[in-house]
C-alpha cells in the first residue's frame with residue numbers, strides 16, 4: 001500500500017505528520033508565508049508554507065510551482081476551524097513530480113464550449129467534480145435499492161434488432177451485413193426476464209439519436225429499469241416514489257459537501273418524501289388550460305408543459321392514465337376506459353422535467369398483437385416478446401429512471417451534459 005494519506009482522510013490525522021500526493025490548485029503569496037491550495041481528487045485542502053519551517057529551496061517553490069503541477073507534500077495536520085476546509089497542513093517538505101505547462105483552465109470564467117472541449121481537464125475543477133461525485137453516489141444507491149429488495153440484476157443487450165421507443169431516435173449500425181440498432185431501453189428484455197427471475201433490473205447506457213437541442217437530452221444516457229411480476233400500475237407508482245426518495249436521501253446524507261459546492265438549496269430536497277402527488281393526464285391538461293398554455297389533448301407534454309405542471313407541486317408529481325396514442329405499444333389498456341393506457345411519467349419539481357417513464361404492461365396477447373399490427377411493427381422480430389404472453393402471462397409493470405436527469409435535478413444543474421463524465425449530444429462526440 002502507498003504510504004500517503006488521501007485528503008479526504010486528513011481529519012483522522014490531527015497533530016500528526018503525513019504525506020499527501022496530488023496537484024497544485026492555487027497559490028497565494030504574502031511575504032514570509034505562502035498558501036497552497038492542494039487537491040488529490042478526493043478533496044481540496046489549504047497548505048501553509050512558513051519560511052522558518054522549510055528549506056530555502058522549498059520556500060522558493062512559490063515562484064516555480066504552476067497550477068496543476070504534480071507534487072508530494074509532507075506536513076503536519078492542524079485544525080483550522082475558521083478556514084473553509086476546517087483543517088490545514090503546515091508544510092515541512094515538498095517534492096515535485098512535474099511542473100505543469102501553462103494550464104488552459106485558469107481559475108476564471110470560461111465559455112461552456114471551451115470547457116466542454118477541455119472536458120478531460122475540466123473534470124479537475126470543483127463544480128464538475130462535485131456533480132460527478134453525486135452521480136457516483138446516486139448510481140451506487142440505484143443498485144443498493146434494488147439489491148436490497150429481492151431484485152435480480154439482468155443486463156440487457158446493447159445491439160438490438162428492433163426499436164423499443166419509436167423509430168425516430170434509432171441509431172442504426174451495420175451488423176455483419178444486417179441492420180442492427182443501439183438499444184433505446186432494456187425493457188422488452190426485462191419483461192421476458194421477470195418470468196424467469198420475478199423481479200429484475202437492468203442498468204446501462206441507452207442510445208437515442210435526439211435531434212432537438214434541449215437541456216435534458218443526451219444521445220447516450222444511463223437508465224435503470226426495474227421490472228416486476230404481479231405489480232399493477234399502483235404498485236409500480238408506490239415503488240417509484242419510494243425509489244426516488246431513497247436516491248435523494250442518499251445524495252443529501254452522503255454528499256453534503258458536494259451539494260454545498262453546487263450551492264444546492266437543500267430545503268427543496270428535504271421535502272422529497274412519500275407520498276408523491278398522483279394526477280391523471282386529464283387533470284394535468286386541466287392545469288395547463290387553467291394556466292392559459294396552448295395544448296391539444298392527446299399530445300405528449302413538452303418541456304414548457306412539464307415545467308408549468310411541476311410549479312404546482314414541491315415534490316415530484318406522477319402523471320398517469322395517458323391517451324393510448326401518445327404512448328408505446330406495450331402499455332396496458334385501462335380496463336375502465338380503452339382510450340387510455342396505464343402509463344405513468346414522473347416529473348421532477350423546479351422544472352427539471354421527466355425523470356421516470358413507466359407503465360403496467362399489456363399482458364393480454366390479443367390486445368398486444370392488435371397494437372403491434374396497428375403500428376405496423378415487424379411481428380417476426382417481436383415473436384419472442386409475444387411469447388411472454390403465451391406461457392403463463394401475468395400482470396406486470398416496470399419503469400425506467402434516467403440517471404443523468406435525476407442527477408441534474410438533485411444537483412440543480414443547468415444542463416444535463418454536466419451530469420455525465422463524457423457527454424454525447426448531436427454536436428459533441430469529442431473528447
Ligand code: ATP
Pocket residue numbers: 165208210216217218219220221223353354355356357358400401402403404405406416
Ligand atoms: P422525454 O419525454 O424527456 O424525451 P422519454 O419519454 O422519451 O423522455 P422514456 O422513454 O420514458 O423517455 O425513458 C425513461 C427515462 O429516461 C426518461 O424519463 C428520462 O429520465 C430518461 N431519458 C429519456 N431520454 C433521454 C435522453 N435523451 N437523455 C437523457 N435521459 C433521457
Ligand code: MG
Pocket residue numbers: none
Ligand atoms: Mg423522448
Ligand code: MG
Pocket residue numbers: 300345354357
Ligand atoms: Mg416523455
Ligand code: MG
Pocket residue numbers: 345354356357358
Ligand atoms: Mg417517458
